[in-house]
Amino acid sequence: MKLLWSSRSPFARKVMVAAHELGIADRLTLERVNVTARETNAEVMRANPLNKIPTLILDDGTVLIDSPVIAAYFDDAFGRGELFPRETPRRWQVARLHAFGDGIMAFNVARLGEQSRGEHASDAFMSAFIAKTGATLDVLEAETENLAPLSIGSIAVAVALAHLDFRFAADGWRERRPKLAEWHARFAERPSMQATIHKEVY
Numbered sequence: 001m002k003l004l005w006s007s008r009s010p011f012a013r014k015v016m017v018a019a020h021e022l023g024i025a026d027r028l029t030l031e032r033v034n035v036t037a038r039e040t041n042a043e044v045m046r047a048n049p050l051n052k053i054p055t056l057i058l059d060d061g062t063v064l065i066d067s068p069v070i071a072a073y074f075d076d077a078f079g080r081g082e083l084f085p086r087e088t089p090r091r092w093q094v095a096r097l098h099a100f101g102d103g104i105m106a107f108n109v110a111r112l113g114e115q116s117r118g119e120h121a122s123d124a125f126m127s128a129f130i131a132k133t134g135a136t137l138d139v140l141e142a143e144t145e146n147l148a149p150l151s152i153g154s155i156a157v158a159v160a161l162a163h164l165d166f167r168f169a170a171d172g173w174r175e176r177r178p179k180l181a182e183w184h185a186r187f188a189e190r191p192s193m194q195a196t197i198h199k200e201v202y
């Protein structure tokens with residue numbers, strides 16, 4: 001399997017953490033690609049017309065796109081459903097956490113894009129991204145106990161927080177959120193997180 005990927009992308013890191021947790025990281029050939037919302041990448045576009053990473057190309061040529069889809073494929077094909085529990089209400093608790101994690105990642109990516117516009121960056125957009133991220137973190141602080149045991153929800157939240165550290169450390173998200181900070185410090189020690197640390201190369 002080939003994964004179009006970048007060490008800067010939180011969505012790509014999420015599926016790599018899932019792969020490590022499932023013990024299948026060594027089955028993936030990583031192909032480093034440089035994508036931005038502002039332009040197209042011909043190699044990525046050939047496989048995924050949305051121009052997004054992660055994009056997974058299976059050995060039979062099937063292309064899977066979107067990190068929730070790729071993570072669900074890994075869990076279905078190689079796991080025992082441990083990352084995406086089927087039983088309710090846990091299933092929906094995990095889905096909710098997954099959406100919060102992905103939502104923070106999306107704010108981070110949009111905020112970086114806006115920031116890259118320099119003097120043309122919109123203060124309204126920037127403030128709104130920060131406010132919505134902060135409100136989501138407050139909800140996660142109040143329900144930190146749902147982050148255990150391991151699931152795609154806890155992976156998504158852990159990667160979103162790590163990406164905040166990578167890109168917006170000055171926000172100081174740990175202030176006023178001691179339970180989330182403590183949970184994240186422990187989660188960050190997992191070999192899957194240690195093996196996938198963000199790097200400033202695409």
Ligand SMILES: N[C@@H](CCC(=O)N[C@@H](CS)C(=O)NCC(=O)O)C(=O)O
Binds near residue numbers: 050051052053054068
């Ligand atoms: N919903 C997608 C979001 C992926 C995404 O936005 N990836 C960014 C990199 S972090 C990207 O590929 N951006 C390029 C573009 O928007 O053209 C997922 O979960 O995989």
